[in-house]
Amino acid sequence: MKLNVIIPVYNEEGNIKLLHKKLSDALIEIEYELIFVNDGSADNTSKRLKDIYNEDQKHVRVINFSRNFGKDAAMYAGLTHTNAEYSVIIDGDCQQNPKYILQMLKYLEQNKDIDQVAMVNKERKKESFLNKFLKKSFYKFMNIISDTKFVIGASDFRMFRENVVSGIISLGENNRFSKGIFSWVGFNTYYMEYEVEERNSGKTNFNLFKQFKYAFNGIINFSVKPLRIATVIGFISSFGAFIYLIIILIETLITGIAVPGYASLISIMLFLGGMQLIAIGILGEYVSKTYLETKKRPVYVAKNKLGFNEDIL
Secondary structure: OOOOEHHHHHOOOOOOHHHHHHHHHHOOOOOOEEEEEEEEOOOOHHHHHHHHHOOOOOOOEEEEEEOOOHHHHHHHHHHOOOOOOOEEEEOOOOOOEEEEEOOOOOOOOOOOOOEEEEEEEEEOOOOOOOHHHHHHHHHHHHHOOOOOOOOEEEEEEEEHHHHHHHHHHOOOOOOOOHHHHHHHHHOOOEEEEEOOOOOOOOOOOOOHHHHHHHHHHHHHHEEEEHHHHHHHHHHHHHHHHHHHHHHHHHHHHHOOOOOOOOHHHHHHHHHHHHHHHHHHHHHHHHHHHHHHOOOOOOOOOEEEEOOOOOOOO
C-alpha cells in the first residue's frame, strides 16, 4: 500500500461526504486507503461513514469509538492501523485541502533523507487577535520550558514514513499530546506552509476552553519545569519571609517601636498561602497523570470497525 490517510472526525456529518469526494479525486492515481476514526460523535457521523464505506469499500475503512476519547486518541488509533509506505493525518472539517497531501508525498519521494512533512498554518484572516496571540504565546512558552522544540503554527496535518509511524505508536502512554510526541520521536522534519480554508459545514468543537485545557496538558506532559518553578518560588518566598522577620525583630528590640503590621502580615499570609496552593495543585496534576498511567488503560476503546481484515485487527 502506498498511502494511508487517517481522518479523525467528531460531529462532522456535514463534511465527511465532501471530504471523501475531495480525497478520492485528489488521490485517484495513487494506491490508497482512507481510515476514518469516529471519535464518539453525537450526531449522524457514524451513519454517514457507514454509507461512505458501503459506496467505496475498496478505499474506506472505519473505526468507531465507544465514546469520545479525544483527537489524540483518534490519531493514535489510525496510526496503529496503517499498513502503507506513507501515512498522513488530515482533519475531517474540510479546512485542509487534500492537494497538500500530493505536495507532501512528492517532497518525501524526492527527498529520501526527510522522514516527515508537517504543514504549518498561515495566519487565518478571520481568526481573532486574541486567538493568534494565545497560540504564539503557547508555542514560545513551550520552547522555553520544554526540551522538545515546537515550531509555531505546526499542525497535526502531516505525513510520515513507516519508521516514524513505528516510533510514534511505540509510545503507549495514555495521556497523549501528539504535537509533542511528533517532535519528541525525532527524525528529520520538513515544515511546509499551507493555507487553512473555511469550514464547509458546522462549527469547530475546539473552543477557547478546550484550547487552554489542551495547552495545559501539553505543558504537564512535556515539561517538569513547573515543579521546579514552584520549588524556586517556595525558596524565594521563604527567604523573603526570613528577611522580613529579621527586620521586625530589629525594629522591635532595638528601637522599641511597636509594629502594627496587621495589613502587611495578612497580605504575606495570603500570598504565601496562595503560592502553596498553586504548588500543591501543580504537584497534584503530575501525580494524577502518573496515577492514570499506572492503571494501564487503553488509549481508546473501539465500538466496531468496518473494512479491516482480521490479521490487521
